[in-house]
Amino acid sequence: MPSFEEARATILNQVPLMGLERASILDAGGRVLAEDITALWDMPRWTNSAMDGYAVRAADCQEPTTLPVSGFIPAGGSLGSPMEPGTVVKIMTGAPLPEGADAIVPVEDTEETEGGVHFPKPVKAGSHIRHKGEDVQRGEVIVPTGTILRPAEVGMLASFGKIFVSVYRPVRVAILATGDELIEPGDPLTEDKIINSNTLALATALREIGAEPTILGIARDTREATREKMLEGLKADALITSAGVSTGDRDFVRTVLDELGAETLFCRVGIKPGRPTTFARLDKTPIFCLPGNPVSTMVTFEELVRPALLKMMGHSRVIKPLIEATLLTDLTKKRLGVLNFQRVSIEVRDGKYLASCSGDQNTGILKTMVQADALALLPEDRDHFQAGDQVNIHLLSRYADMLEY
Numbered sequence: 001m002p003s004f005e006e007a008r009a010t011i012l013n014q015v016p017l018m019g020l021e022r023a024s025i026l027d028a029g030g031r032v033l034a035e036d037i038t039a040l041w042d043m044p045r046w047t048n049s050a051m052d053g054y055a056v057r058a059a060d061c062q063e064p065t066t067l068p069v070s071g072f073i074p075a076g077g078s079l080g081s082p083m084e085p086g087t088v089v090k091i092m093t094g095a096p097l098p099e100g101a102d103a104i105v106p107v108e109d110t111e112e113t114e115g116g117v118h119f120p121k122p123v124k125a126g127s128h129i130r131h132k133g134e135d136v137q138r139g140e141v142i143v144p145t146g147t148i149l150r151p152a153e154v155g156m157l158a159s160f161g162k163i164f165v166s167v168y169r170p171v172r173v174a175i176l177a178t179g180d181e182l183i184e185p186g187d188p189l190t191e192d193k194i195i196n197s198n199t200l201a202l203a204t205a206l207r208e209i210g211a212e213p214t215i216l217g218i219a220r221d222t223r224e225a226t227r228e229k230m231l232e233g234l235k236a237d238a239l240i241t242s243a244g245v246s247t248g249d250r251d252f253v254r255t256v257l258d259e260l261g262a263e264t265l266f267c268r269v270g271i272k273p274g275r276p277t278t279f280a281r282l283d284k285t286p287i288f289c290l291p292g293n294p295v296s297t298m299v300t301f302e303e304l305v306r307p308a309l310l311k312m313m314g315h316s317r318v319i320k321p322l323i324e325a326t327l328l329t330d331l332t333k334k335r336l337g338v339l340n341f342q343r344v345s346i347e348v349r350d351g352k353y354l355a356s357c358s359g360d361q362n363t364g365i366l367k368t369m370v371q372a373d374a375l376a377l378l379p380e381d382r383d384h385f386q387a388g389d390q391v392n393i394h395l396l397s398r399y400a401d402m403l404e405y
């Protein structure tokens, strides 16, 4: 049975990279760029004013002096001719510096008088000027291939008029729930049925990373139904199944994988929850078969599937960092020899992470998943952790350690 790290490495080494598509930068936010984008011109395109004020010749303003105003340049305008000697030009932020001027004096450092503008302090040549090409030079790579397009990158691309770029396609992931006991949310409740919560939880987790869920519904516990639905799911870029993967009499997922000729790379992992997690592939399509207990489904998605799907979409930073946290409560593991993910809530005090058990760690207990900000990774060789001990955690969301207001 592979350890957690071995299983994760096996998956990450098998998954294929998605193809490329051209997308508008508005739609490409959060996705990974698949080409180097080069600057077609200098930025700024012209030397310009960094302040609303006056363009001056610094040499004219070394002593307190009053000079006449010979022109006005708004942002988007230009003077059209050199600045007349012995005068100044009123200028707005971003407007091109007129020929003959070598400094900008902000309006608040001047006084308007009848005869012109008074400059009480000496002016340094070059002050408040933004030079042509000081940000980016023509031919420079402004956003390299492999970059995640955040607002900063989208802004940079937009400022060069680059509105379509080549990016990795979002991975289309089919989700299949299995089990005779399942009904869909909204169906009439009957005593013996359980609502399929895993599909929508998985779909939400997929959307969070920019993947596209395709919901296949529920496969009843027969080989034929499971096979039919899995075949349908294999039309997607990846397939996730939930439940039916353990050793129960009606757990058909693994049998169907064999029937379909899929290569099963592992069918158990040294983790709790998630021990029966199975990973297979058919041709190049990855198939993640997750255990059905709702917490097991979410934890195995988070720890094993999420990194893989990110990698498929061209991401290189796919593994969450381990953060060291101090326990405020004891944590106890039921079994030695497996890596145990325990649900904890998090506080950040004086820059330090503090973790408390969120409650019952049974894999059927959803409430403690709702209350969890992070998963504590309790190593294989130790079963008890006391308040005050250090543990490693994976945050469950990007908001998990933000401060309240």
Ligand SMILES: Nc1nc2c(c(=O)[nH]1)N[C@H]1C(S)=C(S)[C@@H](COP(=O)(O)OP(=O)(O)OC[C@H]3O[C@@H](n4cnc5c(N)ncnc54)[C@H](O)[C@@H]3O)O[C@H]1N2
Pocket (backbone or CB within 6 Å): 177, 178, 179, 181, 182, 194, 195, 196, 197, 198, 199, 242, 243, 244, 245, 246, 247, 248, 251, 273, 274, 275, 276, 290, 291, 292, 293, 294, 296, 363
């Ligand atoms: N003899 C053994 N029994 C079990 C083992 C084992 O090693 N030997 N492993 C246990 C572990 S650990 C897990 S996890 C479960 C996983 O089993 P399956 O993945 O085959 O899941 P099911 O038994 O079909 O369902 C488990 C549980 O989850 C509920 N469920 C299933 N699908 C959904 C869904 N879509 N939405 C909400 N809830 C769902 C289901 O009703 C069950 O209660 O096996 C243990 N047994």
Ligand code: MOO
Pocket (backbone or CB within 6 Å): 271, 272, 273, 274, 275, 276, 291, 293, 296, 363
């Ligand atoms: O491995 Mo099961 O997923 O512990 O509950």
